[in-house]
Amino acid sequence: MTRLLLSPLLPVSFAFLLRFGFLHDWAFSVDEAYELYAVQLPLRSMLQFLAHTDSHPPLYYLLLWLWTRLSTPPTELFLRLPGALFGFLTVALAYPVLSPIITRRPALLATYLLAFSPLLIRWSHEARMFSLATLLGLVSLHFLSASLQTNRMRHWLAYILASAAGLYTMYAFALLLGAYAFSALLYRSSSVPSNLCRRVLPQMIPFLLFVPWLSFLSLQAHRETVRVTWPDWAAALWTTHLLLLGPLPQNTAPFKLIPVFCAAVAFLLGARCLVAAPHARPLLLGTVLPVLLAASISVRSEPLMRSHRVLLPVVPNLSAVLAAGAIHMGRPLLATTTGGILILNVWSFGFLRRQWPYISDFDKLTRFLSHNALDGDYYIAHPPWAAYALRYYMKRYQIPGTVTPYSDRVQLTAIAQAINGKRQVWLVYDNASRRTPYLRALLSEAFGKPSTVFFGNAVLMRYTHCPAQRDVTGPSSGCPDSSPRRQ
The missing domain is CATH 3.40.50 (Rossmann fold)
Incomplete structure (x- = not known):
């Protein structure tokens, strides 16, 4: 039994069941109807339509446009399969990506947290781009960490492609890339020769590859009012709590005090452990800086992070930092923290299951x-x-x-x-x-x-x-x- 619990195949199996097991339980939402409408257009018309009506880049729509050509008309199950696949791959790749950075036991715990994350499950069940953005955030972290440690060209090229794909999936992905660029600038290693140009230039190329879409972005941006302020700390704490535990009914506050407190202690302890390891700083900065940046940006007079979806690519990093700290807390606190979070995740998932069909049926x-x-x-x-x-x-x-x-x-x-x-x-x-x-x-x-x-x-x-x-x-x-x- 212990060997089974310590195997990464168990959380990956849970992730498969939770991502693919509920795809046909409810009808298309209004947002999915929008995507269904868009991908039925000719390719050129679809891009023009997105530029004038949407607030997201086109990569996921292009993938969905190709995918829907395989089935006419697309069913709910067929349209949602790519999102479920991206969500499953995020969990499947978490252990091999995080193990070299935070060692095996924390990586395994982070994989469990990702497998049962109610928000990752929820957005894997809808035909939206957020599960793809989360997967690309994890892939970018892997290739950045490998590039900084080996300085090999093929790793840098893979990082550039994954980062550019993330930008073409979700604009808020730029927050994560900014944190990764800052960590690359600060990186120092005695085993790899320091080459500032080779560390900085790959951080700029993904944004240069995004230039062809700027004309379409200008059409989308004129409908939004964006301003930068001091960080909204209340929004930062609320969104971090939401990303970890998911939404819960109002009457659950007494039951989640101990898990939330233990999770906060574990996160601070994990940050303290990772800040001393140069190869783990991209992971740590990729957790903290996007949250602070999102708390400082307001769209339509609302903090950007009030929409938790913009920070979904940060969830693997957040889970990894928390897991790294929880492993060092000792067995009683580790069991309390992990068990409490997983129980609240299951509770939150049940709450979402009851609420989700009422979005638009x-x-x-x-x-x-x-x-x-x-x-x-x-x-x-x-x-x-x-x-x-x-x-x-x-x-x-x-x-x-x-x-x-x-x-x-x-x-x-x-x-x-x-x-x-x-x-x-x-x-x-x-x-x-x-x-x-x-x-x-x-x-x-x-x-x-x-x-x-x-x-x-x-x-x-x-x-x-x-x-x-x-x-x-x-x-x-x-x-x-x-x-x-x-x-």
């Missing part, structure tokens, strides 16, 4: 339509890519009808003409959207007050013509109840 929404829609109904969806998800599930459940994507009020005249004479109109939109008041006013003027049903963040509104007089016992059969319901 287009499958349940469309099944509701299959029982309530009439022939000739008119469908409007906002944002536009939600229309693609709606069409996808309407085709699955054989619901006839045309779905019109709504993006701007310039379409109101055309929509007013299209709904003329319709008995019933359905409006589907994301609850976070704030761009439908004019459309809803137009539909309310034509049909009266709608009935509303919530499917997580997806809102379904039914507009129908009501008889002029109502029965005193309640709404007539031709006019549904207007009170909102949640499914």
